[in-house]
Amino acid sequence: xxxxxxxxxxxxxxxxxxxxxxxxxxxxxxxxxxxxxxxxxxxxxxxxxxxxxxxxxxxxxxxxxxxxxxxxxxxxxxxxxxxxxxxxxxxxxxxxxxxxxxxxxxxxxxxxxxxxxxxxxxxxxxxxxxxxxxxxxxxxxxxxxxxxxxxxxxxxxxxxxxxxxxxxxxxxxxxxxxxxxxxxxxxxxxxxxxxxxxxxxxxxxxxxxxxxxxxxxxxxxxxxxxxxxxxxxxxxxxxxxxxxxxxxxxxxxxxxxxxxx
Numbered sequence: 001x002x003x004x005x006x007x008x009x010x011x012x013x014x015x016x017x018x019x020x021x022x023x024x025x026x027x028x029x030x031x032x033x034x035x036x037x038x039x040x041x042x043x044x045x046x047x048x049x050x051x052x053x054x055x056x057x058x059x060x061x062x063x064x065x066x067x068x069x070x071x072x073x074x075x076x077x078x079x080x081x082x083x084x085x086x087x088x089x090x091x092x093x094x095x096x097x098x099x100x101x102x103x104x105x106x107x108x109x110x111x112x113x114x115x116x117x118x119x120x121x122x123x124x125x126x127x128x129x130x131x132x133x134x135x136x137x138x139x140x141x142x143x144x145x146x147x148x149x150x151x152x153x154x155x156x157x158x159x160x161x162x163x164x165x166x167x168x169x170x171x172x173x174x175x176x177x178x179x180x181x182x183x184x185x186x187x188x189x190x191x192x193x194x195x196x197x198x199x200x201x202x203x204x205x206x207x208x209x210x211x212x213x214x215x216x217x218x219x220x221x222x223x224x225x226x227x228x229x230x231x232x233x234x235x236x237x238x239x240x241x242x243x244x245x246x247x248x249x250x251x252x253x254x255x256x257x258x259x260x261x
Contacts, residue, residue: 001036001237003028003060003088013230014095021123026092029066029075030082036060041228042243043217045089046074050081052243060088061243062231064096064103064224096223097127101230103171103223104129110149110222113167119182120170128170128179130186136163139190139210146192146212150221155196155213159205162189169193171219177203184209194219217245 007028016022029045040058042049045067053061061082067075082089096102098118104127108115113131120128137145142164143156167190168183174193180200183191184207191209194216204211225242232240 003031003036003090006036006039006060006231006238007090009231010090010092010227013101013227014099016095018124021125022095025094025125026090026096028088028090030079030087030089032059032082032086032088034059034086034088036088036238038239038241039228039231040241040243041224042245043220043224044245045078045091047077047081049243049245050078050085050087052245053087054085056241056243058087058241058243060090062224062228063089063091064093064220066091066093092224092227094122094125094127096227097171097220098125101223101226103220104169106222106226107149107171107219108169111145111167116166117186119168119186120174120179127172128168128174128182130166130168130183130188132166133164136165139164142190143212146214150214150218152215152218157201157204157211159210160189160208162210164189164210166190167192171223172216175200175213180204180207180209180211192219 036059038058039060039062040053040056041062043064045063067078108129108131115129115131117130118126119130139158147154166188168188170179170193173195175195175197177199180191180203192212194214196213228240232238
């Protein structure tokens with residue numbers, strides 16, 4: 001199958017209301033100009049995940065993130081390595097956060113929550129959710145459930161004694177106080193995201209909302225997995241494999257905690 005055919009199949013999965021935003025937030029970053037028989041998926045495009053793709057004999061990578069511009073020189077290095085290995089690459093960022101099979105909805109489904117509201121709007125795309133349980137559960141049990149799903153330790157702060165009923169979620173980078181404020185305004189008992197800073201924690205404490213911080217990568221994993229598997233739903237023309245990523249973010253947090261005075 002040609003890369004363009006795969007991209008066309010992906011595009012058909014999305015309800016595109018703004019073609020300019022969609023084009024800016026998704027697309028092919030490298031085209032190896034060869035037939036695709038095997039796709040590998042993961043959250044991030046890095047030199048390490050490209051190496052993982054080579055090991056698995058992948059013809060095309062599908063990721064949630066493109067190589068980050070903030071990591072200076074990474075995009076050029078990734079392009080060189082993709083070219084050297086003859087591997088095409090496609091990414092889908094904000095549209096995948098917004099859609100009903102993407103990052104947020106997929107994690108909510110895994111947690112057995114029911115979505116009640118799409119939140120955190122940007123240019124017509126919603127990258128957050130409010131969801132709730134039919135039957136509330138203990139906060140510590142909720143943390144355990146989330147860690148089991150993410151397969152990594154999370155950081156958490158319990159700033160109220162409520163059972164968990166209503167949950168605010170922004171997979172990935174929802175660490176700003178503005179993002180947290182939207183969960184507060186929707187009367188959430190707990191807020192989950194993949195990034196935070198000092199202000200996030202202090203605001204959660206000030207307002208009295210429980211806070212859970214996973215990693216940016218693995219809060220978003222189920223969305224890119226869902227997209228990749230949809231490419232092989234019916235005709236089974238493509239082999240689809242997961243490309244393993246190290247839990248760098250979680251490991252860094254553990255090491256910082258161990259070395260802190």
